[in-house]
Amino acid sequence: MKLQEIFKKYSTEKKAKKVFKEFRDKQGVVCKKCKGKEHYWKEDKWQYECKRCKFRTTLRSGTVMESSKLPYRYWMMTIGLRSATKKRFSALEIQRQLGHKRYEPVWSMLHKLRVAMGRRDDKYKLDGFLEIDEGYFEGQRSKEEVAEDKYVAHENKGKRQVKVLVAVQSAPVEKKHKIKNRPNRKAGFLKMKVVEQVSKAEINYEVKRHIAPTAKAITDGKRCYRDLKEILADHQVVICEDKKEVSKIFPWAHIAISNAKKMYLGIHHSIKKCFMQNYLNEFCYKFNRRNFGEALFDRLIVASVEAAWYEFR
Ligand SMILES: [Zn+2]
Structure with a gap:
């Protein structure tokens, strides 16, 4: 319409x-x-x-x-x-x-x-093969937080890093459908959740809440993902220093993070941490319904x- x-x-x-x-x-x-x-x-x-x-x-x-x-x-x-x-x-x-x-x-x-x-x-849990990674967004601190924190350098006083757990379904693209300069995997559904800390306890909590135990995941080698092999059906760890190679292995987690930053930080300057999840909700909602066309309105x-x-x- x-x-x-x-x-x-x-x-x-x-x-x-x-x-x-x-x-x-x-x-x-x-x-x-x-x-x-x-x-x-x-x-x-x-x-x-x-x-x-x-x-x-x-x-x-x-x-x-x-x-x-x-x-x-x-x-x-x-x-x-x-x-x-x-x-x-x-x-x-x-x-x-x-x-x-x-x-x-x-x-x-x-x-x-x-x-x-x-x-x-949130009604649906992610299943299948998932790329899991974390993104760091720049948020704004509340006045109270700035006043309380006397040890942060002046220019960084109003800023605050917001940590986001990202999980996206991804599947290999068949050879005949491969397009040059496009990711070699295709994306399914996406979830992005603000976490206080990228810690094992928080990651485990969010994964249990939003991902089915039958899912399989690939992550980098960070400690916070160590328990995933017990929570999910399978967990592969990829340790790779080369950024280009990493983006081939986790293309959609990285695309989602960078697009969310471009889309939201471009128009909504200085998002307060408490509202960041709402912006991510909208980003994920639209991403998950990107093929809906006009039906998205309904x-x-x-x-x-x-x-x-x-x-x-
Ligand atoms: Zn009644």
Whole structure:
């Protein structure tokens, strides 16, 4: 769908609300009180009523829009801007496109969508053959952290390295499909998780959470990966000093890290560490659905509707 079509489709609040309701109906509403799934629709109030316990659920509650005062059409148009175009928009640009006065609600809307994207991807564990590596991103420290740390050189005071565990499915490309100057492996699904430390304990924890025990992994020789042979079906270690050779062995882990840096650090300057995971969620969500084309728009609405009973407020 083109941008103009999206803007036309959701030009009025009524249209946007109707489409959002259709998605929610398809997904099914779950009662917060009794977990009942059968509801009446109260047309006059625009609310669902649980058939069992009469508890009322508004159209927004339990979705990514819960507790947001922004109109439905802003959400739908933003989902469009986020998913239906190749161009990347910053919160400021989206604010301008929507013509909204305040920046904060738009910024917060984008983060809620990123949380929904992360939840959607967290439903699945990676399996098969995986390249596992870690990336280092430059983040921004909070004012409190800067004040507390008296020993960091002045120019580095506001900066903070954010460590990210990267796992990506990868399979060899058949000889007949090989393209010159392109990786000799093809990528499947990707996960990127912010970790406090690249330590054995944290890596083990994240691997157990996000990777199936039947998976096979390849990593470099760092100590933090030593337990993987016990957690996963197979673990190969590659010790190689030559950077070019390493990028042949781990092409996708490296491509993912460098693209995430280019994409996000280019438009979102100085990301605070606590928000880095949200940006990575969006990067992974899109990477994992890179072949979805126009369907990405619908998928993102589904992810927003079904995220159910948010903690993020
Ligand atoms: Zn109920």
